Amino acid sequence: MGQQEHNKQTLYDKLWEDHxxxxxxxxxxxxxxxxxxxxxxxxxxxxxxxxxxxxxPWRTDSVVAxxxxxxxxxxxxxAGGIAGIQDEVSRIQVQTLDENCKDFGIVExxxxxPGQGIVHVIGPETGATLPGMTVVCGDSHTSxxxxxxxxxxxxxxxxxxxxxxxxxLIQKKMKNMLVxxxxxxxxxxxxxxxxxxxxxxxGTAGGTGYAIEFGGEVIRxxxxxxxxxxxxxxxxxxxxxxxxxxxxxxxxxxKGKPYAPKGEMWDKAVExxxxxxxxxxxxxxxxxxxxxxxxxPQVSWGTSPEMVVPVSALVPxxxxxxxxxxxxxxxxxxxxxxxxxxxxxxxxxxxxxFIGSCTNSRIEDLRAAAxxxxxxxxxxxxxxxxxxxxxxxxxxxxxxxxxxxxxxxxGFEWREPSCSMCLAMNADKLGAGEHCASTSNRNFEGRQGxxxxxxLVSPSMAAAAAIAGHFVDVRDFQKxxx
Amino acid sequence: xxxxxxxKGIAAPMDRANVDTDLIIPKQFxxxxxxxxxxPNLFDELRYLDEGQPGQDHSKRPVNPDFPxxxxxxxxxxxxxxxKNFGCGSSRExxxxxxxxxxxxxxxxxxxADIFFNNCFKNGLLPIVxxxxxxxxxxxxxxxxxxxxxxxxxxxxxxIKPSGETHAFEVDTFxxxxxxxxxxxxxxxxxxxxxxxxxxxxxxxxxxxLFDAVK
Numbered sequence: 001m002g003q004q005e006h007n008k009q010t011l012y013d014k015l016w017e018d019h020x021x022x023x024x025x026x027x028x029x030x031x032x033x034x035x036x037x038x039x040x041x042x043x044x045x046x047x048x049x050x051x052x053x054x055x056x057p058w059r060t061d062s063v064v065a066x067x068x069x070x071x072x073x074x075x076x077x078x079a080g081g082i083a084g085i086q087d088e089v090s091r092i093q094v095q096t097l098d099e100n101c102k103d104f105g106i107v108e109x110x111x112x113x114p115g116q117g118i119v120h121v122i123g124p125e126t127g128a129t130l131p132g133m134t135v136v137c138g139d140s141h142t143s144x145x146x147x148x149x150x151x152x153x154x155x156x157x158x159x160x161x162x163x164x165x166x167x168x169l170i171q172k173k174m175k176n177m178l179v180x181x182x183x184x185x186x187x188x189x190x191x192x193x194x195x196x197x198x199x200x201x202x203g204t205a206g207g208t209g210y211a212i213e214f215g216g217e218v219i220r221x222x223x224x225x226x227x228x229x230x231x232x233x234x235x236x237x238x239x240x241x242x243x244x245x246x247x248x249x250x251x252x253x254x255k256g257k258p259y260a261p262k263g264e265m266w267d268k269a270v271e272x273x274x275x276x277x278x279x280x281x282x283x284x285x286x287x288x289x290x291x292x293x294x295x296x297p298q299v300s301w302g303t304s305p306e307m308v309v310p311v312s313a314l315v316p317x318x319x320x321x322x323x324x325x326x327x328x329x330x331x332x333x334x335x336x337x338x339x340x341x342x343x344x345x346x347x348x349x350x351x352x353x354f355i356g357s358c359t360n361s362r363i364e365d366l367r368a369a370a371x372x373x374x375x376x377x378x379x380x381x382x383x384x385x386x387x388x389x390x391x392x393x394x395x396x397x398x399x400x401x402x403x404x405x406x407x408x409x410x411g412f413e414w415r416e417p418s419c420s421m422c423l424a425m426n427a428d429k430l431g432a433g434e435h436c437a438s439t440s441n442r443n444f445e446g447r448q449g450x451x452x453x454x455x456l457v458s459p460s461m462a463a464a465a466a467i468a469g470h471f472v473d474v475r476d477f478q479k480x481x482x
Numbered sequence: 483x484x485x486x487x488x489x490k491g492i493a494a495p496m497d498r499a500n501v502d503t504d505l506i507i508p509k510q511f512x513x514x515x516x517x518x519x520x521x522p523n524l525f526d527e528l529r530y531l532d533e534g535q536p537g538q539d540h541s542k543r544p545v546n547p548d549f550p551x552x553x554x555x556x557x558x559x560x561x562x563x564x565x566k567n568f569g570c571g572s573s574r575e576x577x578x579x580x581x582x583x584x585x586x587x588x589x590x591x592x593x594x595a596d597i598f599f600n601n602c603f604k605n606g607l608l609p610i611v612x613x614x615x616x617x618x619x620x621x622x623x624x625x626x627x628x629x630x631x632x633x634x635x636x637x638x639x640x641x642i643k644p645s646g647e648t649h650a651f652e653v654d655t656f657x658x659x660x661x662x663x664x665x666x667x668x669x670x671x672x673x674x675x676x677x678x679x680x681x682x683x684x685x686x687x688x689x690x691x692l693f694d695a696v697k
Binding site: 021022024026027028030032034041042044045048053055058061064069070087089090092093096107126128130132133138139140154155156157158159161162165166167168170172204205208209235236238239240259261265268269272304325326328329332423424425432442444445446447450451 | 500567597656666677682690
C-alpha cells in the first residue's frame, strides 16, 4: 500500500486522531472527551467516588445533566416535581442528581425544566452535542449522537467518574465497520426498519469490537432524526459507537440550535466539520451491504433485537436452525414470548403499545405515528397506548402541531417526557404475559416489565398495531385508510 | 479496586448465549445510589419465582429450584462459565457489581459485550475469553463433576483445570497491570495531567466552540 493510500482515513479514524491526547506504550490511549451527559441512574456512585477521593471535576462546563429514567410520565404526578415522585427510591435518585449537580456546579435541566428530556434527545436538539465531538454518557444508547458525525458511546459508572476527574477515557482503538445501505426505501419503511434489518443481518454481537459507520444512499437520504434512530441501535448490534458522515442535512439541522456556534464561529466550525467523512478509498475491516428496496417494515418476535423478521414473515421455527446454541435460544424465546413457530406475525395480538424512548420519541417519530392514528381509534382489546415525547421541546412542538389532540382522539395517552416504558423504571410497565408493540430498542426478557413481551417496531407500525389490535403491515393499512 | 492475582473456586453455569445486563440485574434495582448490595438480586428473574423489589427481604422469596445457581452443588461458586456475547445490552455497571457482590471473581466465556467487558476490569472481576470448544469442554466437565474447581492465574494468564491441564488467555497489558496491583486508573491518568492540559490548549485554539459552556 502506497503512502498516499495509507493516509486515507475513515470517519472514525479522524475522530479518534482529533481526540488523541496520548498513545501509551501499553497499547492504550488517552482520548479527550468534549461532552459528558449524565442522568440519575449511572452517576450517583461516580459522584460518591469523586468525594471519597477528594477529587474535583476537570471541566464542569463539559457536563450536562438531566433526569430521565425515573421521572414519572403521568402529568399529575409530574406536576409535583421531585417531591411529587411517589416511588421513594426513584425520588431519592432524582433528588441525588439534583444535589450532586448543585454541589459540583454542573448544569442540570431539572425534572420540569423546559430543557429536560431523554439525554439522547436533548443533546442534539439543543446543540449540546455537535459534529466532531467525543460524547460519552453512562448509557449504552449514547451511540445516538454519532448521527451528528461525532464519536459517541456508552460508558460504565467507573468511567463516568474517570471522565469527570480527568476529561479523558482510557481506550483502545476499535476496528472499522461500514454498513452501507444503498438504493431506496419503499413507502412506509423507516429508519427503524433499516436498523432492525441491519441487526437481523449481522446479529446482536456482529458489531462487537467495531465502530460502525452507516453510509450509502438510504442513510444519506434519512433526516437527522432517522439517522439518530439508526445510530441509537448500533449497540444492539454490539457496537459501542455508530456514526454518519457530516453533510448538508447535518449542517441544516445543527444551525441555529441554542448551543451551536454562531456567526464567525459557525463558519469556522463548518470548515472544520467538512472533513468529517470517510475518505474515498479508506479501508474498513468489515463491510456489510443491504439494499433499501429489499427492506420491509420489521417486527421483532423474540427476546434479542436480532430476533426480527419482516411483518409479512412467519415466526421462525427452531427446527430450521442448525446451530445448537441458537436453536436453544429460539426455543426459549418462543416459550417466553408465548408464540408458536410458524405463526403469522400479523396474528400477534397486542395488549399495550408504547411510542417513545431515545430511539423513537423525536418530533418526526410522533408525526409518523399521528399520521397513521389520525381519524382512528385504538382497538378495544388494547389496554393502553402510551405516547411519550422525548423532551419538553418535542412535547411543545407536537402540541403546537396538534399531534397531542390526534393521539388523544384516537384513545392514546399523551404523557410527559421520560424514558418511560422503554425500561420500566418509572410506573409505566407491562404486566406478565402482555404483548407490547414498542418503538424502543430492547426486547430482552422483563425489559418493559416482569414477564412482559416486547415487539420492536417503528412508530407508524406501532400506531397501526394499536388501531388494529394486532400487527398489520402499515403499507396495507395506509392504503386501506386512504 | 481490589487486586486479582490468582483465584481458585467452584465453577457454576450460566448456560445460554446473549445474556444481557437486564437479565444480570433488572432495572428496579438500579434505583440504588450505592455500589454494593446487588448480590441477592443477581439474575433476579431467573433465581426467584416472583418479581423482586428493592429493599425487600430476599430470604423469604420463593426460589426457582430449576436455576443452577440455586443448586447446593454450586453454592459458594466464584467462577462463572458462560456462553457467547455475555453482558450485552445496557451499560449498567450494576451488572459487574452484582456478580462481584454475589462472590464471583472470574467469568469465562467465548465472547463478551464490549461495555460489560470493560466494566468488569474496573471492579476487580476478571472476564476471560477462551475458544468456544474449550468453554464447551469446561461446561461438560463441570456438569460431570460436583465441586469442579478452576484456578485462574492472571500473572501467568492461564486457566488451570483440576487435571492440571492449562488454557492460556489474552489480557491487555494495562488492564492486567491494574488488576494485579489493584490500581485506581484515575490516579494513573492524572499522572498525565500535563499532556491533557497541553492537548486542551491546542484544541481550544483549533476548535474554540467546543469549549463554550452550556448554560
